[in-house]
Amino acid sequence: MPKRDYTAVMEKLSEAYAKHSPRSAALNREAGKFMVDGGSHAVRLMEPFPPRIATARGGWMTDEDGHQILDFWQGHWANILGHNPAVITSALSQAFAEGFGLQTGFTDRLQIETAEILCRQTSHEQVRFTTSGSLATMYAIMLARAFTGRELVLKVGGGWHGAQLWGLKGVHFGAAGFEGLDSAGIPQSATDEVLITRYNDPDFLRDQFRHHGDGIACFILEPCMGAGGGMPATKAYLQAARELTHQHGSILIFDEIICGFRYRAGDVGSLVGVRPDLATFAKVIGGGMPIAAVAGRADILGIAGHAGGSRVGFSGGTFSAHPACMLAAKVMMSHLVEHEAEIYPKLADLGDKARRMVEKSFAEEGIYAQSSGYGNDALPPSSLVRVHFPYSAGHPITRPEDALNPAVCDVELSDKVLRVAMLLENVNVMFGLGSISAAHTEADLALVAEAIHRTARRLKPAFAASRS
Ligand SMILES: Cc1ncc(COP(=O)(O)O)c(C=O)c1O
Secondary structure, three states, X not given: OOOOOOHHHHHHHHHHHHHHOHHHHHHHHHHHHHOHHHOOOHHHOOOOOOXXXXXXXXXXXXXXXXXEEEEOOHHXXXXXXXXXXXXXXXXXXXXXXXXXXXXXOOOOHHHHHHHHHHHHHHOOOEEXXXXXXXXXXHHHHHHHHHHHOOOEEEEEOOXXXXXXXXXXXXXXXXXXXXXXXXXXXXXXXXXHOEEEEOOOOHHHHHHHHHHHHHHEEEEEEOOEOOOOOOOEOOHHHHHHHHHHHHHHOOXXXXXXXXXXXXXXXXXXXXXXXXXXXEEEXXXXXXXOOOOEEEEEOHHHHHHHOHHHOOOOOOOOOOOOOOHHXXXXXXXXXXXXXXXHHHHHHHHHHHHHHHHHHHHHHHHHOOOOOEEEOOOOOOOOOOOEEEEEOEOOOOOOOOOHHHHOOOOOXXXXXXXXXXXXHHHOOOEEOEOOEEEOOOOOOHHHHHHHHHHHHHHHHHHHHHHHHHHX
């Protein structure tokens, strides 16, 4: 199947978008003078330029041009209640008014309360907080390497665990599949220490443990892939991961930075009945504030503490356990626990409705789309909806090797073209659609369906040319 050529379509879309958003265009020119590429996070800096957002509430946001935009990016999938939920903003405003929130650098009662909720809801023994998911996965890997005295880190091809030395290999699909490095500037030793495995392939995993098992310090994976394509792990795969790490004395790390508190008010390991040795959390638990955590076995975390000789330098940072973040996290997790029975079934239902709506709307325009995030034997339906455009129908996308491979799926359409095309409809999508929050409604999904129909018609020239 020939690759579709979007050059002409992108030119037209970019021209229309520049007219649609002149104020954002001007602000982006200004931004480019002071920041690399005009921003500080590559995913936000779309072509031809991102909308500059002024305010946001619930499922919607307003840009500097005054458009009301229906948003499915939702804070890098962190905002499970939508933007600026009143339950968090009112707690923070009240705290600031009472002189609490920016007095960093101390220990306080709130840290205990927040840690207690996280440990209780995830059934982990202990936790240590940090400020970003990248730091959390880095510390978890350092703990595993020090605890086992081994060097090898096994990760899934297509898995994103943040910008840290053991995470920047095997993220993007390239000429050598997932064997490439994702950044310059990494020590060669770190890259040699990272082995790449295949998601949802227990046989391949067994092979790797047979060959390298005695050198593997840890296996880090997401129970549901985020950046790698949005598909859940199968129960058999998670069980194999547990059995093999156990047999070979390796540490099993679940990166729950996306899926923690996304499927239930707690971890997903408990849903599947597979207990990792360590787990990382961030995004949802922070209520929109920067917080992350490494949770797990006390004997492993303990090697960062006095009793363990402070062997691992997980000693914290200036803003670790920041009081305003701890407050937001405590309030958010408590809210999710209290409203678990109403929030999560609604999210799963809207997620499935969104998946089917996207597939149907594109199909009605003659475009084959496949959504990921449907439930399987391990996980219930997800509220994260990723959309793939496989070149051939009937082949379920269950692995990053397919989802991110431009020869199998039209990734230019899902990751680039659709973004600008849907912004012309005042809908902000990421990787096809994105994150359904508790603030979204069925009426919002109906708006998206209409937007997809109009968008698909704008894309038709690229499809027609690829057929001729
Ligand atoms: C699964 C996963 N792990 C780790 C990270 C890194 O977290 P952060 O962006 O907070 O550094 C991310 C971020 O998107 C993620 O999705």
